[in-house]
Amino acid sequence: MSMLQFTVPPLPHYMLCGPSFYAPGGRHVSRRNVGVFDLLVVREGCLYMGEEDRTFEVGEGCALILRPDSYHYGTKGCDVHTSYYWLHFQTTGSWSVTDDELPRHGVEPYDEKRTQALWSYATHTFQIQVPQFARLLHPGKVDELIGQLIQLNQSFYSGSAKWNQQALFQDVLRQLSASMAKEESTPAAACADLAAAYMRKHYRESVTAQELGDRLNFHPVYIARCMQRIYGCTPMEYLLHHRIEQAKLMLLQTDHTVARIAEEVGFNQAAYFTSCFTRAEGISPRKYRQRFSYG
Incomplete structure (x- = not known):
């Protein structure tokens, strides 16, 4: 596994992010030496990416970081509708690519210069690592x-x-x-992630707590406890949040009516959708579209 290793401080810093999507056949643009790190997080579908001589299939719940000093490109068009987030970040500190993981436990070897720096109140740098490509442990949390x-x-x-x-x-x-x-995921985290993945996949459909329990073979009360512990919300709150996020994408990326968007994201009544959206975002779907649409 290739990892990006950063010497901190300074910490890598956020620049800008946003949602994007490709229809079937769409392919990521080719770029060289863009000067920023580009994090791609796939929510639905699959991106087929290449960087220099390496290729990646970035499926749902996966993430890929494209380096600022390399040539990256789409290796082929998407097979299905693919929705993803892009996020640009940068660092003014040093960084490198390595296949060796930092030790997670144990005592650091004695370093006389480091010890002197600590006693003299000098800045003490250290390393952090993130995988260049990963299947996210908690994709719902990253999405949030x-x-x-x-x-x-x-x-x-x-x-x-x-x-x-x-x-x-x-x-x-x-x-x-x-x-x-x-390390293995805890049973609570595994249950919560299964529930979150099911709701992200079936958010267009009518999903009840009982159906969720039947599908996952867990008691609905247990699922609710796991979701509350891992995601800080109930299953139905998570489902509502995901539907609203999908609706926001459609409001900005399509010219569909509010009623159609409501139906597309799993609401039976447009009025109820508008009420939920307004309560969550503080403005109505129409005003959201007017405020944040560009061009």
């Missing part, structure tokens, strides 16, 4: 974090918003790093 980053993009000139974005981005990096862990 990037969704929050996108919302804060609208307050680009606010100092507090920028600060919050950097904090959220560090959480994204920690999620990427956690996906390298070889």
